[in-house]
Every structure is written in C-alpha cells, then in structure tokens.
Amino acid sequence: MEDKRLDLTNPAASRQVGSYGAGLNEADPPEKGIAKRKRAAKKIVKPGSRTSFYYPAGPKKIKKKPSKILARPNKFQRNLHRVDEVSGGETKERAAVEDILAEIEKNDKIEQLGEKEKSAEKKEAAAFKKTPPSYTAPVRMYRRIALFFTLATLVILAAALYFSLSKAEIFITPKKFKVNAEFNVTVEKVPLSENGVTGSAAEILTEDSLDYEIEGEGEIKEGIAEGEVIITNETAQNQTLVQTTRLLAEGGVLFHLSDREMVPAYGSVKARIYADKPGETGDIGPTKFTIPGLSAALQRKIYATSDKATSGGKKTLKVASANDISKAKALLKEKIISAAKEQAAGSLNEKTGLVFLSEVTDEKVDAKAGDEKEKINVYMKIKVLAVIYDKEAIKKSADEKIKLVVPAERNLRSVLYDEIKFNLVRYDAESGSAVLKVGVPAETVLKDDVDILNKDNLVGMKKSQAIDYLKNFDEIEDAQIKLRPFFLNRLPSIAERIKIIIQ
Numbered sequence: 001m002e003d004k005r006l007d008l009t010n011p012a013a014s015r016q017v018g019s020y021g022a023g024l025n026e027a028d029p030p031e032k033g034i035a036k037r038k039r040a041a042k043k044i045v046k047p048g049s050r051t052s053f054y055y056p057a058g059p060k061k062i063k064k065k066p067s068k069i070l071a072r073p074n075k076f077q078r079n080l081h082r083v084d085e086v087s088g089g090e091t092k093e094r095a096a097v098e099d100i101l102a103e104i105e106k107n108d109k110i111e112q113l114g115e116k117e118k119s120a121e122k123k124e125a126a127a128f129k130k131t132p133p134s135y136t137a138p139v140r141m142y143r144r145i146a147l148f149f150t151l152a153t154l155v156i157l158a159a160a161l162y163f164s165l166s167k168a169e170i171f172i173t174p175k176k177f178k179v180n181a182e183f184n185v186t187v188e189k190v191p192l193s194e195n196g197v198t199g200s201a202a203e204i205l206t207e208d209s210l211d212y213e214i215e216g217e218g219e220i221k222e223g224i225a226e227g228e229v230i231i232t233n234e235t236a237q238n239q240t241l242v243q244t245t246r247l248l249a250e251g252g253v254l255f256h257l258s259d260r261e262m263v264p265a266y267g268s269v270k271a272r273i274y275a276d277k278p279g280e281t282g283d284i285g286p287t288k289f290t291i292p293g294l295s296a297a298l299q300r301k302i303y304a305t306s307d308k309a310t311s312g313g314k315k316t317l318k319v320a321s322a323n324d325i326s327k328a329k330a331l332l333k334e335k336i337i338s339a340a341k342e343q344a345a346g347s348l349n350e351k352t353g354l355v356f357l358s359e360v361t362d363e364k365v366d367a368k369a370g371d372e373k374e375k376i377n378v379y380m381k382i383k384v385l386a387v388i389y390d391k392e393a394i395k396k397s398a399d400e401k402i403k404l405v406v407p408a409e410r411n412l413r414s415v416l417y418d419e420i421k422f423n424l425v426r427y428d429a430e431s432g433s434a435v436l437k438v439g440v441p442a443e444t445v446l447k448d449d450v451d452i453l454n455k456d457n458l459v460g461m462k463k464s465q466a467i468d469y470l471k472n473f474d475e476i477e478d479a480q481i482k483l484r485p486f487f488l489n490r491l492p493s494i495a496e497r498i499k500i501i502i503q
Contacts, residue, residue, distance in 0.1 A: 165485060166492045170500045172453070172470065173478040174445040176413065181401040181440045184425060187389050188433035195397070199352070199389035201427060201434035204340050207362075207381035212328035214318040214376060221317050225275035225282025227255075227310030229289060233263040234301040247273055247289040247304050253281060255289065255310075263302065271304070275313060282313035317372040325365055328378045333358070340384040347388055355387040355436065357424045385427055387434050394420070398440040410444040411502075446475050448500045455495035462490055 187199035229247065233239050245257040258272035273289075275282030289304035337356055348354055362381035367373050398415055406412050417440075425435040446453065452473050458466050463481050470479035483491070492498060 166488060166497055167484045168458075168491045168498045169482045169484075170458070170466070170470070170498065171480045171482070171503055172446070172448075172476060172500060173480075173503050175475055175477045176443045176445060177410065178441050179402070179405045179407075179444055181398070181405045181442070182437065183397060183401045183440075184435060184437055185389075185394065185397060186433060186435050187387050188431065197390050197393040197397070199387060200347075200432050201385060201387045202344070202432065203427070203429060204343065204384040204386060205361075205381070206336050206340055206384065207379070208332060208336050208339070209377060209379040210328060210332040210335065212324065212331065212376045212378060214320050214324050214373060216318055221315050222278045222280070223312045223315040223317075224278050225255075225284075225310045225313035226258075227273055227306055227308065229271055229273050229304040229306045230268050231261060231263050231271055231304045232268040232302070233265060235298070236265050238265050239263045239298075239302050241271075241291070246276075246292050248292050249284055249287050249289055251284060251287065253284055255282075273304075273310070275310065278313065280314040283309065283311050285309045312374075315374050317374060320367045320369060320371045320373050320376055322369045324376060325367065325369065325378075328365070328376045329363065329380065332378050332380045333360070333382065336380065336382045337384060340386065344386045344388070351391060352388050353391045353394065355389065355422045357385040357387065357422065359383045359385075385424060385434065387422070387436065389436075394438065398438070402440055402442045406442070406444055409447055409450050411447050413443040413445045416441045416443065445502060448502050452476075453500055455498045455500070458491055458498060459495050460490060460493045466491055 184195060186193045186196045187201055188196055189198070189200055191198055231241070239262070241257060241261045241263065243257055243260045245261075247255045247257065249255065254276040255273040256276060258274055261269055261271045263269050286306050286308060289306070290299050291302060291304070292299075294302055337358055341354065341356060344354060360380060360382050362379075364379040366377040395415075395417060398417070398420065402415055403412065419441050421439040423437040423439075425437050427434045452470075452475065458469070461469070463483060466481055467479050470476050481491070483489070
C-alpha cells in the first residue's frame with residue numbers, strides 16, 4: 001500500500017503544506033513561516049483519516065485547545081476549491097488537506113490569542129508589583145465633587161446667614177414743629193362752669209421809681225451837687241422854711257432848699273438840697289447843717305443832717321437814647337412785679353400756680369432821647385392781677401385741647417407747660433374770679449408709618465443712598481443707619497428686617 005503521508009522535510013511538500021498553513025505563495029521561500037510549519041507538523045490527522053503528517057523528530061500529539069474563533073476561508077482556500085473541481089481525481093484529497101489546514105489556522109490563532117493574554121497578564125502582574133494600583137483619576141473626580149458640594153453648602157449657608165442675621169436700624173432725628181392750642185378757663189373759688197378750675201384772683205396796686213444809669217462813655221462836666229437831708233425841729237412850734245433857704249455844712253459849703261418845707265413841732269421832714277456853687281466842692285459826705293437865717297438860739301434847736309453824700313458837682317454827662325429809656329422802664333416794671341409775687345407767694349403750694357397780669361396806670365420819665373444826663377429817673381404805678389390756679393386742672397385741659405390740633409401725620413412729642421401764656425379776658429373783683437385765655441405750645445414729630453418712611457422704598461438700597469434719600473425730606477433733620485453684620489453696605493432686601501426709630 002502506498003504511503004500517502006506527506007513528508008514535510010521535502011521542500012516541495014513543506015512549501016505546499018506551509019503555504020496552506022501560513023498563507024504563503026508557492027514562490028515564497030520555505031524558511032518563511034517556519035514556526036507555523038513546525039506547529040502544523042505536530043498536528044495529528046483525525047482518527048480514520050488516511051492522510052497524516054509527520055516530522056523527522058517523529059509525530060507528537062498535542063492537546064487541542066477548544067475553539068474560540070471560527071476560521072473564515074481565505075482567498076487561497078476559495079481558489080483551492082476551484083482547483084479541486086478542475087482536477088477531479090484529487091478532489092477528496094484536497095478536501096482533506098483543506099480541513100487540516102483550516103484546523104491548523106484556527107489552532108494557530110487560538111494559540112496567538114492565548115499567548116497575548118498571558119503576556120498581558122504577566123505585564124500587568126509585573127507592573128502591579130512595581131507600582132501599586134493608581135486611582136488618581138477617580139480620586140480627582142471625587143475631590144472635585146466634594147469641593148463642589150462644599151462650596152454649594154457654604155453659599156447656601158452664607159445666604160441663610162444673610163437673610164437671618166442681616167438687620168438695619170435707621171435712627172431718624174425729625175424736625176420739631178410747634179403747634180399751639182388756645183382755650184378759655186374760668187378761675188373761681190368753687191368751679192361751676194364747664195371750663196372752670198379751682199383758684200382765686202386778687203388785684204394789687206403798687207408803685208415805685210428807679211434811677212437808670214445811661215450806657216456808654218460820657219463827657220465829664222461840672223454840675224450842681226445835690227442831696228437829701230433830714231430837718232429836725234426841737235421846739236414846740238411849727239417852723240416854715242421857704243424855698244432856697246440856706247443850709248451851711250460844717251465844712252463851710254453852702255446849700256439851698258429845693259422846695260418850701262414845713263417842719264412840725266418836735267418833728268422832722270426830709271428835704272432835697274442843692275449846692276450854692278457848681279463844682280466838685282459840693283460833693284461832700286454825710287454831715288450836719290445849720291440854718292443861718294434863724295436866730296442863734298433857734299439854730300441850736302432847728303437844724304439838718306444828711307445820711308448820704310451829696311453828688312453832682314462833677315458829672316459824667318451822657319446822651320440818653322430811646323433804648324436807655326425803654327430799658328429803664330422794663331427794669332422798673334420787673335422790680336414792681338417781683339415785689340408783688342413775693343407778696344402773694346405765701347398763698348402758693350405744690351399744686352397751685354401763679355399768674356401775674358399787670359397793667360401800667362401811670363409812669364414818668366425825667367429825660368427824653370438826646371438829653372445830656374448822667375442818669376434817667378423813672379416812676380411807675382402798676383395794677384397787678386394775681387391769679388392762683390390748680391396746675392393739674394390746667395394741664396389736663398391743655399392735654400385735651402392740644403390733641404385736637406396735632407396733624408394726622410405727626411405725633412405729639414411734648415407739651416411745653418413752662419411756656420404756657422395767660423391773658424386776662426375778664427376780672428370780677430366782687431367774686432374774686434377771673435376768665436383767662438390760655439395758650440399752650442407743643443412739639444410734634446413725624447409718625448414712623450408715614451409714606452416718606454415706607455420701608456419698601458429703602459430695601460436693598462446702599463447705606464449712603466438711603467441716608468441721602470431720607471435727608472432730602474424737609475421733615476427730617478438727620479438720619480443715621482446701623483447695619484448688622486457690620487461689613488454689610490446695603491440694607492436688607494426684606495422690609496421686616498428694617499427697623500425705624502424716631503429719636
């Protein structure tokens with residue numbers, strides 16, 4: 001029987017089988033693809049096959065790995081089928097060869113894949129031993145995610161703190177506007193009328209005089225010295241002394257009586273005197289005077305004395321002005337009213353008040369504007385009405401009346417009780433009652449709910465802009481803003497977080 005085994009050592013057979021297994025052309029040298037031919041030589045033909053391969057070293061069976069890749073017929077194999085169809089007699093043999101070559105090619109690919117997988121595993125194991133597994137990319141991603149959520153949390157927390165902690169206090173110093181309420185009250189011992197208050201009224205008539213020194217620098221001139229003396233009569237008969245009667249001072253300075261005087265028996269009178277000659281010699285101190293016109297015996301019993309020095313021999317004359325005269329009158333009036341108040345003060349207590357209403361009934365002034373004088377002498381007679389009233393009753397009436405005149409957009413700040421003014425309407429001396437017109441002033445300020453203080457107009461505004469906005473209104477004198485936390489520069493965006501305080 002003919003041995004149909006193919007000897008792969010034969011170059012022709014080796015080239016034929018190698019070309020089938022390695023995909024080589026017949027013109028290619030046999031050395032190309034030697035490794036594959038070696039592996040192909042070790043394959044054993046399936047049991048029952050008539051054809052087998054052997055290698056000079058002898059056939060060696062190898063375990064066949066399970067197929068993982070299905071072999072696809074290449075171009076050469078397709079051409080081989082065509083050859084088989086032509087050759088006819090060798091068709092079966094070529095089919096067997098084709099099956100073997102396909103199996104060889106399939107097994108080669110499986111082995112190549114296995115070797116690549118082993119090589120990759122070895123490299124991975126070696127790299128793992130040298131360098132621990134790196135998780136840089138995932139760690140960076142996780143860090144970025146954590147950072148994003150941290151920043152988002154901080155932003156939300158900051159927003160929550162802003163809305164919960166941001167506050168604004170606006171301190172408004174409003175301009176004070178005065179309002180005045182007027183009403184009548186009847187002061188009587190037993191109040192019977194609707195507007196009556198407990199009290200009493202009494203009229204006092206008083207008079208007085210005042211010497212007022214003219215203001216400014218004057219001119220020094222000689223004048224006639226004047227003074228006042230007390231003339232004493234120690235005889236049993238009245239003694240009449242005519243005007244210009246001579247009075248001789250102990251120092252030898254001669255004076256005259258200014259007016260005619262009658263000195264009663266065993267009595268005395270006050271009299272005005274003036275010096276006989278102008279000049280500084282007439283200015284003398286307190287002394288005793290004799291009356292040369294009387295007999296020597298009467299001169300010892302009728303005489304004059306002075307308690308104060310005479311003056312006017314040397315004068316600083318000034319020009320009186322209308323202002324000087326007005327001041328002299330005002331000072332005298334105040335002096336008279338003060339004396340009347342002291343007189344009525346004994347009837348006052350903590351619950352009562354005192355009103356003085358005065359009327360000048362007579363006045364005299366010894367100078368007019370432009371006169372050269374050293375002093376201005378003023379005389380005044382005043383009728384003073386002293387009204388004692390219940391202070392609490394007046395305050396209660398004032399509070400009720402003042403509320404009626406306060407504008408709707410303003411609040412009552414304070415009632416100025418110390419500035420209440422009284423005017424006399426009517427006085428009844430018989431009943432001791434008086435009707436007074438009372439004027440009560442009060443201070444008012446803006447309400448905090450007026451339109452110009454609307455919080456909705458201020459939300460979100462810068463601090464400086466809000467201050468300028470508020471100061472622009474005539475009703476506001478000053479505005480200050482306190483923000484919390486301190487680093488904020490804008491008012492809260494929620495009106496409820498803004499508080500307005502009227503100072």
